[in-house]
Amino acid sequence: MHPLLKSIASPDDFRDWPREQLEQLAEEIRDVLTNLVATRTAHFASNLGVVELCLALHTVYDFRHDRLIWDTGHQVYPHKLVTGRYEDFGTMRTRGGLMGYPNPAESEYDLFMTGHAGCSVSTAVGLRSGDVVSGQSDRGTVAVIGDGAFPSGIVFEALNKAGELEDDLTIVLNDNEMSICPRVGAVATYLDRLRSNPFYTGLKSEVVRLLDHVPMFGDPAERLLAQMKEGVKAGLLGGMLFEELNIRYVGPIDGHDVALMRKYLAMAREMSGPVLLHVVTEKGHGYKPAAEDPVFFHTPPAFEDSDGKAITQKSKGHPPFTLHAR
Numbered sequence: 001m002h003p004l005l006k007s008i009a010s011p012d013d014f015r016d017w018p019r020e021q022l023e024q025l026a027e028e029i030r031d032v033l034t035n036l037v038a039t040r041t042a043h044f045a046s047n048l049g050v051v052e053l054c055l056a057l058h059t060v061y062d063f064r065h066d067r068l069i070w071d072t073g074h075q076v077y078p079h080k081l082v083t084g085r086y087e088d089f090g091t092m093r094t095r096g097g098l099m100g101y102p103n104p105a106e107s108e109y110d111l112f113m114t115g116h117a118g119c120s121v122s123t124a125v126g127l128r129s130g131d132v133v134s135g136q137s138d139r140g141t142v143a144v145i146g147d148g149a150f151p152s153g154i155v156f157e158a159l160n161k162a163g164e165l166e167d168d169l170t171i172v173l174n175d176n177e178m179s180i181c182p183r184v185g186a187v188a189t190y191l192d193r194l195r196s197n198p199f200y201t202g203l204k205s206e207v208v209r210l211l212d213h214v215p216m217f218g219d220p221a222e223r224l225l226a227q228m229k230e231g232v233k234a235g236l237l238g239g240m241l242f243e244e245l246n247i248r249y250v251g252p253i254d255g256h257d258v259a260l261m262r263k264y265l266a267m268a269r270e271m272s273g274p275v276l277l278h279v280v281t282e283k284g285h286g287y288k289p290a291a292e293d294p295v296f297f298h299t300p301p302a303f304e305d306s307d308g309k310a311i312t313q314k315s316k317g318h319p320p321f322t323l324h325a326r
Contacts, residue, residue, distance in 0.1 A: 002028045005086045011058035014082070019259040022059075026051045026258065029078050030286045036077075036092055038304045045284035045294040047077040049176050049255075050144075053279060054078040056261035057142065057172075060269060063109050066140035067127050071120030071149055073101035073113065083109040118152030120145045121171055125158050128167045140170070140269055147175040151187040162274040163246035169274040170265070171247070174255065176283040176294075242276050251278030256285055 004025045008014055014025060029051050037044050055078070057068065063083075070076050080098060081089060084107060091097025102110040114120065124143035131139045145155065150173060162169055242249040248271055253264050261279070268275040284290030 002032060002086070004028050005032065005081060008082055008086065009084055011062070011082055014055070015059045017059075022052075022055050022258045025082075026055060027286075029081055032081060032086075032089060033077060034287060036089065039090075045290045046072075046075045046146075048287055048290055049281045049283045049285050050075050050174060051078045051286070052256045052258040052261060053144070053172070053174065053281065054082065056258050056265055057144075058082060059262055060265040061140050061142065063111075067111060067124065067131075067142065068109075069111060069120040069123050069127075069143045070102060070114055071118060071143060071145040075144075075146075076102050076110075079109070080107070083107050118145070118149045118154050120149075121155050121162070122158035124169055124171070125162050125165065125167075128169050129165060132167055137168070141168070142170045142172060144172045144174055147173060147187075159242075159245050159247060166246065166273045168269075168272060170268045171274065171276045172265075173251075173276055173278045174281055175252065175278060176281045246273070248273060248275045249278065250275060252280045253278070255279035255281035 004014075004021070005028050008025075014022065017025070030048060033044060033047055057063075058079075061068065068079075070079065077089075077092070077100075079102075080092075085098060088098055093100045098106060099113075102112065102114055104110045104112055120143040124141050128139075128141040131137055131141070149155070159171075162171075240249065250264060250268060250271075254260055264277060268277050282291055283294040284292070
């Protein structure tokens with residue numbers, strides 16, 4: 001069971017894997033997540049939604065050296081599975097076991113503990129500024145933040161500063177139309193406009209499909225296309241909030257296409273200045289009950305899968321732990 005996960009000691013082991021093998025790895029990760037929630041309550045739907053994003057990030061960056069901040073921190077289960085913690089994963093949220101959030105005591109791939117503070121972008125801006133000042137500008141910096149956390153005031157303070165400093169920085173906006181519950185507000189409406197504009201998304205997919213068939217020309221042309229799109233987007237969508245803040249906007253792209261994610265993350269890394277990569281995902285992706293009811297399956301009670309149906313199990317009287325007890 002899980003032969004690919006068992007073979008991974010660090011992301012170095014799968015960084016050069018082809019698309020098909022990464023997709024198989026994603027399936028193994030989802031199976032491990034489903035096995036976990038058969039034994040105890042844990043964050044589930046949010047982790048199912050970031051599997052391909054996690055794999056793509058670890059193939060483009062080396063987060064022993066580069067910076068990765070997950071916001072919110074409860075979506076790091078796939079990250080833990082591919083950073084040397086597969087064998088211990090069964091201890092997740094047990095006394096003395098793995099923590100359900102990033103924890104530097106567990107791994108050099110966990111930068112620091114993050115919960116629900118909406119702090120990822122501001123922290124990334126500070127880290128990037130420190131790296132530039134200290135002569136470590138070769139370090140990449142990535143903040144992953146969901147659309148539910150994105151309207152936080154601290155996030156917009158950070159965007160304000162990022163646009164002013166113009167330091168290299170990638171902000172991955174993981175847009176699944178959810179927080180713990182469905183998101184609301186003006187920012188949500190704006191993101192819906194970006195997600196659903198038929199002319200823009202249709203034009204991009206058709207042109208990229210065409211370029212992929214042009215030998216030795218697809219990637220450079222796609223980068224040129226990414227730059228040319230800005231004027232088109234401004235005309236179609238109006239204010240272009242992020243562009244007006246001096247933050248390059250790229251997207252929206254399919255967050256469950258691992259090969260596409262790798263391509264666009266590499267493109268964003270090459271761009272100068274702050275870049276916001278808008279990634280569209282599905283909370284609960286890969287497990288139909290969770291995708292259909294992501295609110296219940298955010299942190300469901302222990303359940304077992306029976307032919308695609310979740311059968312809730314009686315509690316065994318062992319409460320899940322959040323903090324390390326070692």
